[in-house]
Amino acid sequence: MRLLNILSWFIFLGLCFPSLAQHKALVFQSDFGLKDGAVGAMKGVAFSVSDDLRIFDITHEIPVYNIWEAAYRLNQAAPYWPTGTVFVSIVDPGVGSDRKSVVLKTKSGQFVVSPDNGTLTLIAESLGIEEVREIDEAKNRLKNSEQSYTFHGRDVYAYTGARLAAGVIAFEEVGPKLKPEVVRLTYQKPVYKNGEIRGNIPVLDIQYGNVWTNIDNKTFQNLQVRNGDPLQVKIYHENVLVYEGKVPFAKTFSDVPKDKELGYLNSLLNFSLGINTGSFSNRYKIQSGADWVIVIRKNDQ
Amino acid sequence: MRLLNILSWFIFLGLCFPSLAQHKALVFQSDFGLKDGAVGAMKGVAFSVSDDLRIFDITHEIPVYNIWEAAYRLNQAAPYWPTGTVFVSIVDPGVGSDRKSVVLKTKSGQFVVSPDNGTLTLIAESLGIEEVREIDEAKNRLKNSEQSYTFHGRDVYAYTGARLAAGVIAFEEVGPKLKPEVVRLTYQKPVYKNGEIRGNIPVLDIQYGNVWTNIDNKTFQNLQVRNGDPLQVKIYHENVLVYEGKVPFAKTFSDVPKDKELGYLNSLLNFSLGINTGSFSNRYKIQSGADWVIVIRKNDQ
Amino acid sequence: MRLLNILSWFIFLGLCFPSLAQHKALVFQSDFGLKDGAVGAMKGVAFSVSDDLRIFDITHEIPVYNIWEAAYRLNQAAPYWPTGTVFVSIVDPGVGSDRKSVVLKTKSGQFVVSPDNGTLTLIAESLGIEEVREIDEAKNRLKNSEQSYTFHGRDVYAYTGARLAAGVIAFEEVGPKLKPEVVRLTYQKPVYKNGEIRGNIPVLDIQYGNVWTNIDNKTFQNLQVRNGDPLQVKIYHENVLVYEGKVPFAKTFSDVPKDKELGYLNSLLNFSLGINTGSFSNRYKIQSGADWVIVIRKNDQ
Numbered sequence: 001m002r003l004l005n006i007l008s009w010f011i012f013l014g015l016c017f018p019s020l021a022q023h024k025a026l027v028f029q030s031d032f033g034l035k036d037g038a039v040g041a042m043k044g045v046a047f048s049v050s051d052d053l054r055i056f057d058i059t060h061e062i063p064v065y066n067i068w069e070a071a072y073r074l075n076q077a078a079p080y081w082p083t084g085t086v087f088v089s090i091v092d093p094g095v096g097s098d099r100k101s102v103v104l105k106t107k108s109g110q111f112v113v114s115p116d117n118g119t120l121t122l123i124a125e126s127l128g129i130e131e132v133r134e135i136d137e138a139k140n141r142l143k144n145s146e147q148s149y150t151f152h153g154r155d156v157y158a159y160t161g162a163r164l165a166a167g168v169i170a171f172e173e174v175g176p177k178l179k180p181e182v183v184r185l186t187y188q189k190p191v192y193k194n195g196e197i198r199g200n201i202p203v204l205d206i207q208y209g210n211v212w213t214n215i216d217n218k219t220f221q222n223l224q225v226r227n228g229d230p231l232q233v234k235i236y237h238e239n240v241l242v243y244e245g246k247v248p249f250a251k252t253f254s255d256v257p258k259d260k261e262l263g264y265l266n267s268l269l270n271f272s273l274g275i276n277t278g279s280f281s282n283r284y285k286i287q288s289g290a291d292w293v294i295v296i297r298k299n300d301q
Numbered sequence: 302m303r304l305l306n307i308l309s310w311f312i313f314l315g316l317c318f319p320s321l322a323q324h325k326a327l328v329f330q331s332d333f334g335l336k337d338g339a340v341g342a343m344k345g346v347a348f349s350v351s352d353d354l355r356i357f358d359i360t361h362e363i364p365v366y367n368i369w370e371a372a373y374r375l376n377q378a379a380p381y382w383p384t385g386t387v388f389v390s391i392v393d394p395g396v397g398s399d400r401k402s403v404v405l406k407t408k409s410g411q412f413v414v415s416p417d418n419g420t421l422t423l424i425a426e427s428l429g430i431e432e433v434r435e436i437d438e439a440k441n442r443l444k445n446s447e448q449s450y451t452f453h454g455r456d457v458y459a460y461t462g463a464r465l466a467a468g469v470i471a472f473e474e475v476g477p478k479l480k481p482e483v484v485r486l487t488y489q490k491p492v493y494k495n496g497e498i499r500g501n502i503p504v505l506d507i508q509y510g511n512v513w514t515n516i517d518n519k520t521f522q523n524l525q526v527r528n529g530d531p532l533q534v535k536i537y538h539e540n541v542l543v544y545e546g547k548v549p550f551a552k553t554f555s556d557v558p559k560d561k562e563l564g565y566l567n568s569l570l571n572f573s574l575g576i577n578t579g580s581f582s583n584r585y586k587i588q589s590g591a592d593w594v595i596v597i598r599k600n601d602q
Numbered sequence: 603m604r605l606l607n608i609l610s611w612f613i614f615l616g617l618c619f620p621s622l623a624q625h626k627a628l629v630f631q632s633d634f635g636l637k638d639g640a641v642g643a644m645k646g647v648a649f650s651v652s653d654d655l656r657i658f659d660i661t662h663e664i665p666v667y668n669i670w671e672a673a674y675r676l677n678q679a680a681p682y683w684p685t686g687t688v689f690v691s692i693v694d695p696g697v698g699s700d701r702k703s704v705v706l707k708t709k710s711g712q713f714v715v716s717p718d719n720g721t722l723t724l725i726a727e728s729l730g731i732e733e734v735r736e737i738d739e740a741k742n743r744l745k746n747s748e749q750s751y752t753f754h755g756r757d758v759y760a761y762t763g764a765r766l767a768a769g770v771i772a773f774e775e776v777g778p779k780l781k782p783e784v785v786r787l788t789y790q791k792p793v794y795k796n797g798e799i800r801g802n803i804p805v806l807d808i809q810y811g812n813v814w815t816n817i818d819n820k821t822f823q824n825l826q827v828r829n830g831d832p833l834q835v836k837i838y839h840e841n842v843l844v845y846e847g848k849v850p851f852a853k854t855f856s857d858v859p860k861d862k863e864l865g866y867l868n869s870l871l872n873f874s875l876g877i878n879t880g881s882f883s884n885r886y887k888i889q890s891g892a893d894w895v896i897v898i899r900k901n902d903q
Contacts, residue, residue, distance in 0.1 A: 023653045031508065033508040035360055035508070037375070037376075037378035042381075044379075044381030047357070048382065057642065059636055077642035077646060080643045081649065094555055207633065207634055207637070267640075267753030336663040336808055337661060337675060337805070337807065338679035341629065341660035341675070341679035343682075345679055345683035348684065365809060
């Protein structure tokens with residue numbers, strides 16, 4: 001009797017606290033938009049796998065087929081989610097081609113289900129590659145979906161992500177282990193040399209019109225800039241000079257007058273350009289992508 | 302003592318696993334958009350009914366008052382959700398008129414709370430009508446909301462859907478049983494005759510610009526088309542020819558060169574038209590709705 | 603043994619039903635939009651605090667820096683959520699300035715985490731101020747985020763809201779108690795005098811183009827209007843007459859012919875202007891904000 005009671009407690013604890021083992025979080029991102037039923041169908045498939053899943057979204061408004069932006073948004077949000085979280089990212093211009101469907105396990109213990117088409121570039125750099133497996137679609141595919149060739153997002157990615165997040169399959173059951181590599185997009189990395197820093201404009205902070213760069217805090221510190229110091233900034237698109245100007249480095253927007261430009265460290269601690277209650281990207285026609293380069297130096301050098 | 306323990310276990314299992322009985326999933330769709338507080342208020346009403354509910358969305362971006370598209374989006378997503386799921390669909394140009402507020406139980410065991418204005422047309426066809434009940438608003442209405450005549454979505458539909466999903470009321474308590482019928486919108490059904498198939502363009506795959514038809518796989522098979530075979534396609538709007546062309550039938554987009562047209566079976570296994578990394582609907586000005594007709598035949602016939 | 607069993611039951615009930623104590627609902631609103639990873643990162647921070655949280659959204663499509671609309675949307679949705687719900691509202695043009703970061707506890711027992719910049723104006727009026735505390739950022743800030751000055755939404759507001767909703771901290775642990783006041787925006791309140799009512803147009807029902815006013819049902823009743831009675835309506839923008847017309851008061855849209863104007867009580871029981879299946883705001887170029895005034899009287903007066 002005593003034994004039964006103790007046993008009961010263990011079973012009880014295991015049953016009531018599956019979350020002690022894993023959080024069961026499944027986080028979607030895609031270029032599907034929110035105007036049709038595609039995202040709703042994917043979530044239905046996931047919820048049908050397990051009603052214990054906690055289902056969230058990063059965004060479904062990635063510009064259509066824009067793999068670079070998918071890589072960026074994933075890397076912007078994923079580090080803030082706990083170990084064991086499963087991300088499903090579907091921006092897949094090559095659906096049906098020979099690009100592989102994979103699951104990346106990062107060194108930080110998160111999982112990303114995605115076509116291996118460059119989407120994993122940035123998260124592989126920031127969180128590290130622990131292991132990569134190819135999805136075995138013979139085993140990991142929604143039942144009765146074999147005739148459908150075009151909605152991998154629902155039938156393979158959402159389904160596999162849900163089963164992994166819910167603990168229905170272990171990571172090893174995803175499919176065969178590949179080399180610990182992912183397809184990488186190329187872009188200008190931040191470099192300090194001769195008193196200036198070169199970097200890339202990976203993405204705009206579109207809602208506010210701020211220009212974000214990939215120049216991280218550590219690289220930026222080489223300039224030894226203090227609050228209020230002026231910076232000289234040049235921006236090139238396909239090697240053509242698009243913007244040249246002086247901006248003060250500021251801790252926050254309200255440190256400069258309204259409508260004035262500033263340089264600052266954004267929420268990712270990367271160097272960025274903004275205008276206090278205005279749009280830097282609109283005023284100077286700045287866009288983002290692999291073909292945009294920014295060069296900054298202290299004005300007095 | 303032993304009895305108490307055994308009893309405890311049963312109570313315990315019942316309490317800890319309400320989900321064994323039902324999934325408690327509540328899924329919303331509307332034409333409210335996501336820019337104001339309406340969807341947030343509806344979810345507050347639902348969550349106030351029961352914090353056990355699992356609340357999801359198909360879309361809130363149905364074009365305003367577009368009942369046909371509401372019918373389509375509902376039918377696109379609902380079949381992927383488990384038995385017992387309660388859908389609440391609110392596209393209601395006739396709010397306050399004599400259209401009935403109903404709950405449809407499908408033969409597949411799902412529930413749809415909606416004005417009976419045509420929204421249920423397609424799901425009634427695909428999942429079947431098990432039973433229809435009219436909502437008794439005297440019993441199923443948020444308390445203290447009697448003076449409000451214009452937000453049925455929140456006060457009646459969300460409230461009733463939440464109570465049904467949470468098990469606070471049984472389906473029988475929704476209100477009186479009606480004839481097992483729903484208001485149906487008319488449209489061209491897929492028909493094969495004399496070597497050609499006629500069908501409707503119910504909706505566009507807007508994010509990508511693909512043109513989806515209601516020509517299902519089984520009807521399509523009458524043409525005995527193999528991958529790579531050319532198809533002759535004509536599209537009419539209000540009986541006027543809008544597009545005429547030849548496209549190859551392909552398994553997937555990457556089977557044709559970039560910028561080239563193709564016919565394929567979409568994720569619902571319906572015949573569709575697309576362009577590899579392009580927009581068929583933009584290039585040829587194709588829209589969707591009940592007044593669009595498509596005719597296809599094998600080119601060699 | 604018997605004691606242990608009884609004790610077990612109490613522990614068991616406490617563990618299995620934390621929701622008896624609180625609902626653990628966390629509801630976000632912001633002007634971030636849904637196109638980037640910001641909202642996804644905030645939810646990751648919240649979910650990392652506790653995977654028991656129930657996370658929802660009012661909207662993330664508040665026009666950028668529009669504090670007035672933030673106040674309105676919050677007040678539109680919050681009253682429909684249960685006691686104990688924690689709202690996090692981030693529309694913060696003064697991020698980094700000396701505006702205070704606060705948590706408002708309403709008399710109805712809800713909590714709002716927000717910059718104290720006017721966002722709390724309307725909810726303070728409708729639900730009342732129980733207590734206001736300033737967030738002590740030394741204690742209530744995501745670890746390792748001290749170097750970031752620009753994403754308070756994620757590092758302070760989402761983090762503090764999540765800890766409060768999850769019961770990790772009590773309200774008293776948010777930070778020091780302030781005077782029970784919030785920063786208030788000024789606007790024309792509804793006033794009845796000499797047979798006419800003056801009020802404000804706080805917001806449009808944008809999806810449908812209806813014009814909502816702040817003239818509540820009780821104030822409106824002073825006109826002693828019955829269904830079908832004609833109303834004389836004038837709308838001023840910055841004291842310039844923009845619209846003048848007669849509209850019937852109706853219970854619901856379908857009480858007037860298609861394309862005809864009507865006055866009605868909206869879902870908040872406030873006087874509003876609409877067109878049956880049309881857009882009043884588009885037809886007459888009506889916008890919303892503190893500088894819009896509406897005057898109505900019975901036509902026969």
